[in-house]
Amino acid sequence: MLSRFARDYRVYFVEEPVDSESRTAWLDVRTDEGGVRVVVPKLPEGRTVEQTNETLRTLLDDFFAAEGIVDPVLWYYTPMSLDFTDHMKGRVTVYDCMDELSAFKGAPPELIERERTLLDKADLVFTGGYSLWEAKRSLHANAHPFPSSVDVAHFAQARAGMAEPDDQKDIPHPRLGFYGVIDERLDIALLDELAAKRPDLHLVMVGPVVKIDPATLPKHPNIHYLGPKVYDELPQYLAGWDVALMPFALNESTRFISPTKTPEYLAGGCPVVSTAIRDVVRTYGDSGVVRIAGTADEFAAAIDAALEDAKDRDRLLRTADAVLSDMSWDKTWNEMKEKIECAL
DSSP, X not given: OHHHHTTTSOOEEEOOOEEEXXXXXXXXXEEOTTXXXXXXXEEETTOOHHHHHHHHHHHHHHHHXXXXXXXXXXXXXXXXXXXXXXXXXXXXXXXXXXXOGGGSTTOOTTHHHHHHHHHHHXXXXXXXXXXXXXXXXXXOTTEEEOOOOOOHHHHHGGGGOOOOOTTTTTSOSXXXXXXXXXXXXXXXXXXXXXXXXXXXXXXXXXXXXXXXXXXXXOOOTTEEEEEOXXXXXXXHHHTTOSEEEEOBOOSGGGTTOXXXXXXXXXXXXXXXXXXXXXXXXXXXXXXXXXXXXXSHHHHHHHHHHHHHHHHSHHHHHHHHHHHHTTOOHHHHHHHHHHHHHHHO
8 A cells, every 4th residue: 555655655654663772763764665665763772661752753853854744644553653743743644543453462551542632633534444444433524444455466376376385385285274463363262173173174374473372372283383474475375275264263353353364365266264253244255255154163164165166266266356356455545545635
């Protein structure tokens, strides 16, 4: 999305600060291949929250002044950024609410209050799905849902077959794959029971383990944790899967999610089995290529059915393409751009 906006705007993406061995604070600024300027604050270790916010405020004010930035579009992904930007004025302020962050494990207690402040400040609110929009529309008069889209061409590389990654090539079939962050949103008990009941099925888990103890993850010979991969590598893994999984727990942290991986899996030509995430059910539940299941037994049955679906490759791809026909990041970008320009 940001690289598309960079076609018409100067775009600066300010990341969270990282510790530095330097005694002075500084900004590491680079331009990525899409034209987005990535700004990473490097701060000396041992600073208090108050010192960190004051330093960030000074660094960014000086940097934006040096760059000649006047009346910007301020785009927030997290209300916590208000701690060092609440003084900034922009022609338009956008709150891009991708998740209900306050429901995530380890969320700061002040997050809810900061969000109220940001909702008052924002001219536009974008949400990462319909369920989240339903939760926010009563809090802001100019809120708009933007469900997950997909870079079809990138993930469609998996359809033609790709060289097997070294850490996956020796894993037996049938392979059931998942990529993404492995955290409290995954139903660990479901994975444990599924792997124990169906040792013939091999679960490939790609992604970093975050906010949960890796020791709590189920250990079975047919569960394979391959660690984090970069975006460009994902089609290679997807190409080697028979069925893609979305084994999310149904809890507060998943109540409003609209997983981007659903259309990505379909773009790669892989049938999907998911738990009953609300936005997945409402968008894909009747698609014929995304099956919904709850218990381990239901998951196993849905996987078996999806494996049968995959045997009719042409029908599977036609159905997936029909589901994806109205989805693209270009469409999302055009709609967002129009709403921003109307607010200028």
